[in-house]
Amino acid sequence: MIVPVGAVGSLAGGLQPGAAQGLAQGSPAAQAEGLAQGAPAAGQATAAQALEPGAQASNGAEAVGGGSGGFGGALTEAISSLEGSQLSASSAAQGLATGTVKDPESAVVTVEDAQLTMDLASQLRTKATEAVQNIFQTQV
Amino acid sequence: MGLFDAIGIAGSGLTAQRVRMDVTAENLANADTTKAANGQPYQRQEVVLRETGSQGFNGALAQASQAEQPGGVQVAQIVADATPDQQVYDPGNPEADAKGYVKLPNVSTVTEMTDLISEQQSYQSDVTAMQTAKTMFSATLEVLK
Numbered sequence: 698m699i700v701p702v703g704a705v706g707s708l709a710g711g712l713q714p715g716a717a718q719g720l721a722q723g724s725p726a727a728q729a730e731g732l733a734q735g736a737p738a739a740g741q742a743t744a745a746q747a748l749e750p751g752a753q754a755s756n757g758a759e760a761v762g763g764g765s766g767g768f769g770g771a772l773t774e775a776i777s778s779l780e781g782s783q784l785s786a787s788s789a790a791q792g793l794a795t796g797t798v799k800d801p802e803s804a805v806v807t808v809e810d811a812q813l814t815m816d817l818a819s820q821l822r823t824k825a826t827e828a829v830q831n832i833f834q835t836q837v
Numbered sequence: 838m839g840l841f842d843a844i845g846i847a848g849s850g851l852t853a854q855r856v857r858m859d860v861t862a863e864n865l866a867n868a869d870t871t872k873a874a875n876g877q878p879y880q881r882q883e884v885v886l887r888e889t890g891s892q893g894f895n896g897a898l899a900q901a902s903q904a905e906q907p908g909g910v911q912v913a914q915i916v917a918d919a920t921p922d923q924q925v926y927d928p929g930n931p932e933a934d935a936k937g938y939v940k941l942p943n944v945s946t947v948t949e950m951t952d953l954i955s956e957q958q959s960y961q962s963d964v965t966a967m968q969t970a971k972t973m974f975s976a977t978l979e980v981l982k
Contacts, residue, residue, distance in 0.1 A: 806848030
């Protein structure tokens with residue numbers, strides 16, 4: 698349980714402007730590498746890059762890498778992992794329905810994995826949106 | 838170790854226990870089979886389980902690199918029980934030999950039933966482990982809300 702708690706802590710740290718930059722730089726990329734199974738699709742990569750300016754603004758001069766570290770990289774990896782897990786879940790369900798999968802347990806595991814990864818990704822998206830909204834609502 | 842490895846590991850346990858259950862069902866179904874594929878009485882089958890990644894190239898690589906691999910269990914092989922066949926005196930049986938003895942499989946129904954209980958318990962504990970892991974991950978995600 699150390700791993701997910703550490704990931705969440707680091708990502709939350711990365712979301713807070715000016716706070717815990719050290720946390721945000723190191724571990725999320727390593728955590729997300731474990732998550733990732735496939736190459737990021739073009740549309741997802743641009744979605745993550747679109748978020749990066751906000752992250753850079755919140756972190757001041759600190760650079761946030763695209764795929765090497767920081768929140769943007771972690772998000773890209775998490776989204777590509779989400780894509781892979783969703784694909785394998787749908788193929789597992791299809792295989793179970795058509796009788797090509799003789800192992801119902803692995804199909805269940807795949808679907809559960811996809812669901813949890815989806816939950817994680819959706820929570821990260823919510824957090825990122827909140828952070829961007831906060832920045833946009835800054836009074837000048 | 839990845840995020841959701843516990844679920845995959847518990848899933849490998851589910852698969853292994855299901856194979857054990859299949860083999861036990863096979864043994865029970867053939868408890869009175871006097872002619873198996875080789876013409877001899879059926880021989881009781883037994884499942885040998887092995888830790889995933891403990892052997893072969895991946896195991897050697899994991900040991901050499903000291904990497905923490907997601908574990909689990911897998912079926913190494915299904916072997917025949919070498920216990921001698923049962924000899925039952927039944928002169929009326931068409932399978933009986935000159936002295937009236939019939940060779941029956943070395944399957945003991947009592948052993949198979951106790952195996953069945955053990956398999957059921959193991960399967961249940963794997964399911965519980967999987968559910969607990971899922972609950973823990975979900976609780977962690979709740980922190981983000």
